[in-house]
Amino acid sequence: MNLTRSHGGIIILITLALAMILTIIPLPDSLVRLRPDWVGLTLIFWCLALPYRVSVGSGFVVGLLLDVLSGTLLGQHALALSLTAYVCVRLHARIRAYPAWQQMLTVLVLLVLHQLVVLWVDRTIGRPGHSLAYWLPSLIGMFLWPLVYRWLDSVRRAFSVQ
Amino acid sequence: MGVVLLSIALMTIDHRQHHLDSMRGALSVVVYPLQLLVDLPGNTVDWFRESLATRRQLQEENFSLRKQQLVLNTQLQKLETLEAENRHLRALLDSSFQVGERPMLIAALLSVDMDPYRHQIEINKGSLDNLFDGQPLLDSRGVMGQLIHVGPFTSTAMLITDPAHAIPVQINRNGLRTIALGTGKFDQLELPNIPNNADIQVGDLLVSSGLGGRFPPGYPVAEVVEIEQDPGRAFSQVLAQPRAQLDRSREVLLVWPEQIEHPSMQDASEPPVEEAP
Numbered sequence: 001m002n003l004t005r006s007h008g009g010i011i012i013l014i015t016l017a018l019a020m021i022l023t024i025i026p027l028p029d030s031l032v033r034l035r036p037d038w039v040g041l042t043l044i045f046w047c048l049a050l051p052y053r054v055s056v057g058s059g060f061v062v063g064l065l066l067d068v069l070s071g072t073l074l075g076q077h078a079l080a081l082s083l084t085a086y087v088c089v090r091l092h093a094r095i096r097a098y099p100a101w102q103q104m105l106t107v108l109v110l111l112v113l114h115q116l117v118v119l120w121v122d123r124t125i126g127r128p129g130h131s132l133a134y135w136l137p138s139l140i141g142m143f144l145w146p147l148v149y150r151w152l153d154s155v156r157r158a159f160s161v162q
Numbered sequence: 163m164g165v166v167l168l169s170i171a172l173m174t175i176d177h178r179q180h181h182l183d184s185m186r187g188a189l190s191v192v193v194y195p196l197q198l199l200v201d202l203p204g205n206t207v208d209w210f211r212e213s214l215a216t217r218r219q220l221q222e223e224n225f226s227l228r229k230q231q232l233v234l235n236t237q238l239q240k241l242e243t244l245e246a247e248n249r250h251l252r253a254l255l256d257s258s259f260q261v262g263e264r265p266m267l268i269a270a271l272l273s274v275d276m277d278p279y280r281h282q283i284e285i286n287k288g289s290l291d292n293l294f295d296g297q298p299l300l301d302s303r304g305v306m307g308q309l310i311h312v313g314p315f316t317s318t319a320m321l322i323t324d325p326a327h328a329i330p331v332q333i334n335r336n337g338l339r340t341i342a343l344g345t346g347k348f349d350q351l352e353l354p355n356i357p358n359n360a361d362i363q364v365g366d367l368l369v370s371s372g373l374g375g376r377f378p379p380g381y382p383v384a385e386v387v388e389i390e391q392d393p394g395r396a397f398s399q400v401l402a403q404p405r406a407q408l409d410r411s412r413e414v415l416l417v418w419p420e421q422i423e424h425p426s427m428q429d430a431s432e433p434p435v436e437e438a439p
Contacts, residue, residue, distance in 0.1 A: 017196060024274040025200050029409075032278045060165045068189040069196070070277040071284075071311070071318050074182050075172030082165045122279075125177050128325045128346065130279060 008161035012054060015042050015152060016062055024069055033133060036141040039066055040114045043081060044107060045152045047088035048096055050161070059085030073121060080117035084110050100146060107145045111138035183311065187289065190313030197274050197284065197316065204273045265418045267291060271411070272316065281324035281344065283307075285414060288315045293416060296376055300415040304382040304405030305329065305370055309416075321408050322383065323348055331383050332371040336361055339371055342384060342402060348409045351384050353400040358391050360398070368402055378417055 019038040027035060043062060046054035063078030070077070088095070088110060095106050115138055123129065155161075176182045269287040276282045287293055289312050299306045299319050307321040322329050327344040331353075338360060342351040356362060366386040372379025384402035391398040 020193070020196055021200055024197065024276070026204075026273045026275050032275060035275075035278070056165050060169065063169075064189060065193055068186060069193050069274075071280055071282040072277055073173045074176040074186055074189075075169040078172065079166060079169035082169065121173060126326075127279075134279075 008159065009053075011155065011159045011161050012046055012050075015046075015155065018042075020065065020069060023066070034136055034140060036137050036144055037111055037114060040081065040084060040111050041107070041141055041145065041148045042152065043085060044088050044110055045149060047085050048092050049153070049156060051089040051092045054085070055089045056082045056085050059083075072118070073125065076118055076121045077114075079121070080114045083117060084114050087113065103149075104142050104145050108138055108142040111141045114138075183295070186311050187313040190288075190311070190316055194313075194315050197272050200274050201272045201286075267293075267416045267418075269317075269414050269416055271414065276318075279346075281307075281321040281327075281346070281348070281408070282310070283319050283321065283414075285317050285319060286315070287416070288313045288317050290314050293317050298377045298381075298417050300381060300417060301406045301411040301413070302415075303407060304384070305377060306406040306408060306411065306414055308376060319414075321348075322404060322406075323351065323408055329377060329383060330371045330373040331368040333362060333386075334367040334369045334382075335363075338362065339373065340368075342368060349403050351402045351404055353386075353402060355397050356400050357396070358393065358398050362386060362389060362398075362400060364389060367405075378419065 016039065019042040022038040023035070039062060043054070043059055046058070059081040060078045063076075063081035064074065066072075066077040066081070067074050091106075095103060098106065112135065115135065119130070119134070172182065176186075267287065269285040269291075272284040272286055274284050276284065285299075293309060293312050295309060295312055297309045297312075299308060305322060307319045307324070307327065309317050310320045311318040320327050321344070322342065323344040323346065325344050325346045329342050330339070331342045332339045340353050340356060342353055345352050353362075353368075364386055367382055368384045368386065370377040370379055370381045370383050382405045384404045386400060387403045388401040389398055390400075
């Protein structure tokens with residue numbers, strides 16, 4: 001029992017690490033600002049699938065690492081992702097029962113929440129504002145959600161992460 | 163909701179003071195393997211290109227490098243004479259100003275992307291190589307930026323074009339002092355508060371003035387490319403283009419201030435010097 005539990009934990013860690021790699025992998029200049037929020041998507045999936053194992057605490061730790069990776073203020077993504085995880089865990093039963101399109105919309109709201117908190121903090125410390133294109137990654141993330149969901153779910157089943 | 167309070171506290175401390183540098187350093191070690199992994203493909207391609215280069219290519223490169231070195235050496239001779247003359251004149255004037263040799267270190271960029279709305283880069287040297295917070299970063303053409311977070315193996319640098327960055331500069335031609343602000347575009351710096359009647363021309367070279375004590379004086383920063391004078395406004399709008407290839411350089415130079423000697427350049431037994439710039 002103990003063995004399988006830790007085994008599952010490694011799979012969760014690996015998927016989150018993969019998401020971080022996708023977040024820092026160099027892209028052409030024209031695509032950099034369209035990069036979807038891979039870490040957010042992965043975190044949302046695990047919060048929905050295993051809310052008793054992945055929740056606010058994991059969101060916080062993952063967010064801190066993301067802060068270091070992206071050079072933002074320490075705690076910026078941590079705050080945003082823990083809030084995302086909180087909402088996600090709070091509503092997981094409901095979101096799981098939603099039809100696909102409604103789930104996508106919920107994911108969009110969660111991704112926008114992440115970006116919004118990051119933007120708020122940026123504005124609070126006096127960084128300049130962005131154009132509307134700032135929100136495109138959330139939109140792209142929404143359309144990627146069914147794919148991410150299917151892939152992560154097959155991973156979860158294959159390694160029977162409980 | 164303790165987490166929320168904790169993150170807000172963290173952000174406040176990180177923004178106001180520098181107590182969290184050790185924490186950020188520790189976290190940067192955790193993510194270092196990920197960064198290395200992402201950096202790997204580019205590195206491997208470079209390595210293959212080098213090891214598969216033909217003899218002729220190498221000869222050609224060697225030849226052009228030799229030629230370049232000859233030219234540079236010739237210019238250096240002139241510089242030495244000028245420096246000696248300058249020192250002599252300064253001595254006559256009893257001036258304490260000196261342009262001296264500085265210890266330098268070459269670091270390579272990690273090819274990882276960071277926040278797209280911040281102009282930051284990650285380099286592969288850290289506090290183990292005695293880098294420090296606020297250390298200036300150059301490339302072969304000019305000033306690139308300064309270090310803002312130093313971890314054990316990697317460091318984060320803010321480029322001079324980041325909207326939150328400002329560097330004190332002066333016009334090389336007449337010594338007019340001003341400040342160059344980042345605009346968020348890789349090819350643009352803005353010089354605010356230049357009066358309409360100031361002596362500034364398109365093509366003027368801006369060098370670091372050394373005021374503020376962060377950047378060494380006399381390094382090229384940018385070139386004035388556009389001056390818009392509107393009589394209705396108090397100041398003219400001046401734009402400059404950075405000299406350094408901010409979005410292209412793969413190797414960067416790190417400079418130490420003169421008074422702090424770089425230990426690895428002397429005997430290795432000496433303990434590392436950790437001082438604020």
